[in-house]
Amino acid sequence: MMPMNARITKIVDETPSTKTFFLDLTLDSKPGQFVMVWIRGVDEIPMSLSCPNAITVQRVGDATSALFKLKIGDSIGVRGPIGNGFTLSGKSILLIGGGVGAAPLAPLAEAARDEKIKVKTLLGAKIGDELLFVKRFRGAGEIQTATDDGSKGHKGPVTELVAELNLQDYDQIYSCGPEKMMHKVLNAAKNANMTPKTQLSLQRYIKCGMGICGTCCIDPSGLRVCVDGPVFSGDILVDSEFGRYARDASGRKMKL
Amino acid sequence: MDLTIDLSGLKLKNPTILAAGILGTSAASLRRMAQHGAGAVVTKSIGALPRKGHPGPVLVKTEHGFLNAMGLPNPSYREFVRELETVKGDVPVIASIFGSNAKEFEEVALGLSKARPDAFELNLSCPHAKGYGATLGTDPLKVKEITKSVKSVVDVPVWVKLPPLANIAEVGLAAQEGGADAAVAINTIPAMGIDIESGRPILGNKVGGLSGAAIKPVALRCVYELCATLSIDVIGVGGIFTWKDAVEFIMAGASAIEIGSAVHDDINVFRNISKGIAQFLEKRQCTLDDIRGVAQK
Numbered sequence: 227m228m229p230m231n232a233r234i235t236k237i238v239d240e241t242p243s244t245k246t247f248f249l250d251l252t253l254d255s256k257p258g259q260f261v262m263v264w265i266r267g268v269d270e271i272p273m274s275l276s277c278p279n280a281i282t283v284q285r286v287g288d289a290t291s292a293l294f295k296l297k298i299g300d301s302i303g304v305r306g307p308i309g310n311g312f313t314l315s316g317k318s319i320l321l322i323g324g325g326v327g328a329a330p331l332a333p334l335a336e337a338a339r340d341e342k343i344k345v346k347t348l349l350g351a352k353i354g355d356e357l358l359f360v361k362r363f364r365g366a367g368e369i370q371t372a373t374d375d376g377s378k379g380h381k382g383p384v385t386e387l388v389a390e391l392n393l394q395d396y397d398q399i400y401s402c403g404p405e406k407m408m409h410k411v412l413n414a415a416k417n418a419n420m421t422p423k424t425q426l427s428l429q430r431y432i433k434c435g436m437g438i439c440g441t442c443c444i445d446p447s448g449l450r451v452c453v454d455g456p457v458f459s460g461d462i463l464v465d466s467e468f469g470r471y472a473r474d475a476s477g478r479k480m481k482l
Numbered sequence: 483m484d485l486t487i488d489l490s491g492l493k494l495k496n497p498t499i500l501a502a503g504i505l506g507t508s509a510a511s512l513r514r515m516a517q518h519g520a521g522a523v524v525t526k527s528i529g530a531l532p533r534k535g536h537p538g539p540v541l542v543k544t545e546h547g548f549l550n551a552m553g554l555p556n557p558s559y560r561e562f563v564r565e566l567e568t569v570k571g572d573v574p575v576i577a578s579i580f581g582s583n584a585k586e587f588e589e590v591a592l593g594l595s596k597a598r599p600d601a602f603e604l605n606l607s608c609p610h611a612k613g614y615g616a617t618l619g620t621d622p623l624k625v626k627e628i629t630k631s632v633k634s635v636v637d638v639p640v641w642v643k644l645p646p647l648a649n650i651a652e653v654g655l656a657a658q659e660g661g662a663d664a665a666v667a668i669n670t671i672p673a674m675g676i677d678i679e680s681g682r683p684i685l686g687n688k689v690g691g692l693s694g695a696a697i698k699p700v701a702l703r704c705v706y707e708l709c710a711t712l713s714i715d716v717i718g719v720g721g722i723f724t725w726k727d728a729v730e731f732i733m734a735g736a737s738a739i740e741i742g743s744a745v746h747d748d749i750n751v752f753r754n755i756s757k758g759i760a761q762f763l764e765k766r767q768c769t770l771d772d773i774r775g776v777a778q779k
Contacts, residue, residue, distance in 0.1 A: 443507060479557075
C-alpha cells in the first residue's frame, strides 16, 4: 500500500528516552502488529503500535532522532498495520517486557483484561525512570518491576523474576524486549516445557514490510519477520538464529 | 505431466524460477522458495562491497504495481560466499551479480565461484543504482565486454539480465556474442510516484522501478523480439502472476520464466503456475516444446 498521511495530535514523554506520538489515524490493528513510519526526507522504519492510534518510539538513530524533532500538527507517512500480532489465549497469562519492548505488550495486557484474562507483567529497564507503561500494566493486572540499578523493584535483570515463577502456572507467555532478554525467557520456557505456549516479538532489519525483499528472513526457517512475524511461537525460535545473530541493512550477519 | 527443461545446460524440474531481488538474501529463504516449488532460484544481486541500499521507502504498492528502489543492498561476495555454500538443495541456484565494469564483475564472479553456484546471472538492468545495472545494460559494447569477461573466468552457464529497451534484440545479440548462455528479460521499468500530501517523491531514492502486472505486455514484447533474434535460451520475467501469463511467455519463445512480485500475493505461486501449465498441456495433449515459440510462426 501507499503510505497514509497521519498528523501528530499529541506527544507524550513516557520516559527520558521514549515518546508516544498519537496520530489522527486509528488503525484496525491487533496488539503486536506494527507500522512502517515514513519520516519524509529521512527514512522509513518499523514501529510498534502501542495503541491503534499511537506509536511509542525510543530514540536510537537518525530516523528516530528526526521523528523526535516533529511537533504536534506535523505529519508522517504510515503503512500498516503489518504482521501477525499476538494471539490471546488461556485464562491466565504472563507478560515479560524489557525497555521499549513494553510498547506492544501494553495494548495486549489491556485486551486480555477486557476479555477477563488474568494478567501478570514482569517489566524491566536499566533505570527506574525508563520503566515504560507501568500504569497501563497495573491497570490490566499485577506487575513486578526490575531495574539494573535497583532504583525501582528488583535489582537485576527482569529474567531473574522469571526464574522465581513456575511458568506452568500460566496458559501463555508473551515477551518483547532486548533479544538477549527474550532468549533467556525462551530458555526458561523450554525448561518448563512451555515453548509452544510462548510468543516472542522479534526485531529485525525490516525494509519493504511486504514480505518481498527478504531482508528480515530468519535462519533456518527462512520465515519473514515482517509478514510471517513479528510474533513467533517459541518452538519456531528454538535452535534458530534467535539469540545468536541478526542481519544488518546490507545482509551481513551481526553477532548479538 | 513432465515439465522438466534443459535450460542453458541446467536441468530444471519445472520452468518457474525465483527472480533476483526477491527473498534471496539468505540461504534459508532461497531454500524455502525451492520448497515452495520453484524450479530454480536466483539470489539477490551481489557486488564487490557491502551496500546498505537506498533510504526508505524502498518499496510501495501502487494500484499499477510495485515501485521499488532497494539500491542493491548486499553483504558483498566475501560475506555472501558462505551463505551461498549452504543453499545447496535439489534445485539449481543462480548467483546474481553486479559491478561497475568488467573487472568488478570478474572479481565478484570469481569470489562466488568457490561456493559452486549452478550459473551466474549478470545484473545489467537495475534501473536505479547509478553506475551499475541498466547504466551498463543499455550499451551493447559494454554488455558484450562484461559477458565475455565473466565467461572467461567461470565454467558454469552465464545468463544476462537485460533492461526493457526499444532495441533489446540488439543488446541481446551483444550478450550472445559475448558468450552468454541465456538472456533474461526484463528488469523493472524506470518509474516513480509522488506523495501529494508533501509533494515529495514517494521512494527514498526518488525514482525506482515498476514491477507487477502492468509491465507484462512490455516484458512479453521484449521476450518475443529476443526469441526471434537469438539462438540462446531466453528467460521471460515481468508481471507473471498466473499460469496463463507463463504460457504467453513460452508461446513467445521463452524457455523458462522468472517470478518476483507475484510472490507477495502467493508464496505458492511457483507450484500453482506449474500445475496450471501441466493441466493446459494435458488438455491439449502436447508438451512444453510443442507450444514454445508458436507465436513466432
